[in-house]
Amino acid sequence: MHAPRPGSPETLNFEAADARADGRRRTVSLSRDLVVIARRREGVLMRIALRPRAFRGVLLRVVAAEEDVFVYQVSLEHRDAELNVLLASCKSVAEAEAAWRSWARFVGAPALVEREEGRFEEVFVAGRIPLETHPRRRARGVGARRPRFLARRKVGRRDLMISVETTRELFGAWREGV
Numbered sequence: 444m445h446a447p448r449p450g451s452p453e454t455l456n457f458e459a460a461d462a463r464a465d466g467r468r469r470t471v472s473l474s475r476d477l478v479v480i481a482r483r484r485e486g487v488l489m490r491i492a493l494r495p496r497a498f499r500g501v502l503l504r505v506v507a508a509e510e511d512v513f514v515y516q517v518s519l520e521h522r523d524a525e526l527n528v529l530l531a532s533c534k535s536v537a538e539a540e541a542a543w544r545s546w547a548r549f550v551g552a553p554a555l556v557e558r559e560e561g562r563f564e565e566v567f568v569a570g571r572i573p574l575e576t577h578p579r580r581r582a583r584g585v586g587a588r589r590p591r592f593l594a595r596r597k598v599g600r601r602d603l604m605i606s607v608e609t610t611r612e613l614f615g616a617w618r619e620g621v
Contacts, residue, residue, distance in 0.1 A: 446530070446542070446549035459529055471528050475549060478519065480526065497521065500553035501530070502563060503543040515539035517546055520555060520563070 447453040454474040461469035461482050469482035478498070481490045502520040505513050512534055519528040530546050533539040547554035555563040 446545040463525070473519075473528065473550075475551065478528065480528070491526065493521075493526070495519075495550045495552050498526075498550075498552055499563065500555040500565065501543060501547040501550060502555040502557060503539060504557035506532075517543045519546070519550065519552070 447455070452474070454472055456470065456472050458468050459471050460467060464482035464484055465486065466483070469480060472479040472481070476494070477492055478495060479490060479492045481488065483489070499520045499522065502516075502518050504516050504518075506516050507514045513536070515533045515536065516529060517531040517533070517539060519530060521527050531539070531542040533542060543554060553565045554567070556566050557563055
């Protein structure tokens with residue numbers, strides 16, 4: 444299965460193997476913005492929705508070697524192994540690499556290679572669209588910010604300011620006639 448083009452609004456729905464689910468199957472819905480994993484366990488439907496940035500990246504690994512034939516897997520790798528999503532399984536190096544690169548571009552996640560068991564190395568993939576990052580705000584809380592209209596105002600010039608002197612009255616002016 445090959446990934447849609449990067450930036451495409453397409454959502455892919457497919458079934459995948461899941462050893463702990465009822466019927467040993469789960470449904471995966473995959474788009475550029477969201478990964479939804481749904482499965483039934485003991486009759487209870489569970490859905491987990493994750494952003495692609497929750498995953499480590501798109502991993503290419505060699506699974507088995509049988510008489511000069513290697514089996515390659517491309518998967519969306521998560522820290523929790525139960526949340527990994529198998530994207531493609533190939534016997535051709537060229538096909539596996541093409542699938543790996545296209546999935547990394549589509550999801551916008553880092554392209555990873557497993558060179559040793561359990562150790563991943565990030566590899567640069569040309570054309571990969573990085574995940575959106577938003578700049579962090581300062582450590583001030585919401586209540587400590589100035590209102591928007593005050594933030595726009597500029598401090599006036601001293602020479603144009605009018606000075607007003609205030610005097611303190613001991614007795615109010617309204618009592619003069621008494």
